Amino acid sequence: MTDYDVLVMGEVLVEVHLDAALRDAADGTGARLSYSGDALNAAAAAAAAGARTALLAVVGDDELGVPLLDRAARLGIDVTHVRRAARPNGAYLLGADPDGDREFVYWRTGSAGSTLSPAHVESWRELLGRAGALITSGITGALSASSRAAVLAATAIVHDAGGHVSYDPNFRARLTSRAEARQLLAEIAPLTGLLKTSCPADAHALVDSDDPLTAAERYRALGARAVAVTTGADRLLLHDGAGATFFPVPVNPDPLDATGAGDCFTGTATARLVLGDPLADAVVCGLAAASLSVSGRGGTGRVPAFAETAALAGRRLEG
Template identity: 55%
Template sequence: MTATRADGPFDVVLLGEILVEFFCEGPLGGETPVRLGFSGDTLNAAAAAAAAGARTAVLTAVADDALGDALVARVAELGVHTSLIRRGPGSNGAYLLHGDVTGEREFTYWRRGSIASRLDEPDVERWADALRGAGALVVSGIGSALSDGSRRAVLAAARTAAGAGAAVLYDPNFRARLTTTERARAALAEIAPHCALVTPSCPADARALFGTEDPARAATAVRALGARAAAVTSGAERVLVADAGGVVGLPVPHVADPVDATGAGDVLAGTTAARLALGDPLRAAVALGVGAASLSLAGRGGTGHVPPLAASRAAAPAVPEG
């Protein structure tokens, strides 16, 4: 298949699904007000990568309807290029986020058979030149779990980008609603050898994928699968970075008045990928990602507050020697 030209080259390409978000606060009922938005790990990470100074694009599929038009407009509003988005018939994945006065949140998803879940290797072939020209690629376990075709697309994109020298970042993002531990482990094992960095969370990802709640053991397991480095997040505690030079712990900056932790891991991934693509050393890139992720807690939703690069630099922890 002949590759289609994009308006690249791009520093960072992200492959995955962007979701329509319906948010309601208060009791569900016939006249409950609902706010429309757009979210998902791919969009959250893309917005962060763009804010970190990278020329960023998302490789996805979006329904060719009015809701899809609004979704694409939001992508562009966040400073992310839309030329790798395939438009066509179908429906966009969506979810209802219901928050009550106690702060509890419930998610109801509609994404089975969505247009982005039907991404496959031909989509990767179509934009192969953009992937080969990128400095970094961000993919996730959510993309791998959406369908067999989407899993093939994630792996093909990683092979294509890594083969051309790009830094591939994989966020396992294990979701029991989407996949099993066995399938998630298999997806990680097949993509890890192509990855410059894998960013599991602990305890959630670490427990499901490696059977441990120890960040150091999770990092060791990631590298044993063939990834060049791991950055294991542990909520507000620290981020453990393991690479060929050893292991260091990066403290997470204190957030005085956090609003919402949704998408903080995505912000870390997107920011880190951007800085890797722009030439920062791995540990410095992760530290900047930690700073950006902590600042993102000031907004509601994954793109409620996308910190500018200068603010992320100021918040980034110092990188210890090790």
């Protein structure tokens, strides 16, 4: 029996969301403090989708560590396995651009999250070996050499135990080189049940293609069993080896901020897969949850309940 349906390993960040574009920030600009990071966003979505979910991360012992973990717990995430470090928490500043583009400034150097290591993974070995699924990302693997080794070790444990791995390469040029990101992808793809990526951003950098179908085929050639390629705000391509299908993204009439929408997709789809949904149904639920999430500000500003997700996805809840 699994202890958890979904484990999410990665970075949690303090989020400061400005009321203005960064270029327009001045004295008196309002701001909102929250918590995000791809791991927290995905874990919140998985928990909301009905999965028993735990966060595997290293959080700082600074003044924001306790409220950060309190926020995660209120989102339904088990934080009892989170480790603490005498380092500051990573943070980012998010600007609201009136043209719809998001702008970010990060502070990560020497953060608690970057100390994630194989020693932490070893302490979580039994959990990983019994988990239904693991979600992790290229961002986590790019934080430090020890984080990269941790990602590789954790994915191997889950894969070897028969669990599912969801991986988002999430290439960030400020964190890593294309060569390093490609090498990590090549090592993890064969262990991955669902690889979620973007086109053209990730695909251009990692598999030399601006075409979603070509990109999906190249990711599958690396060993990923199923590949979900976001191709903008309106559709996603799913390639599972049997064929490739475009899925429309449900329209959100009141979009506010797309931060964390991709993480919401991954967390929701992974949760539904582990809970027994067919791949296509899980993807449809993931798209619905991601669409709903953009009505909130910041990465965890809007985490839809599964009843809302299912309704938008056109599903009927049982019971």
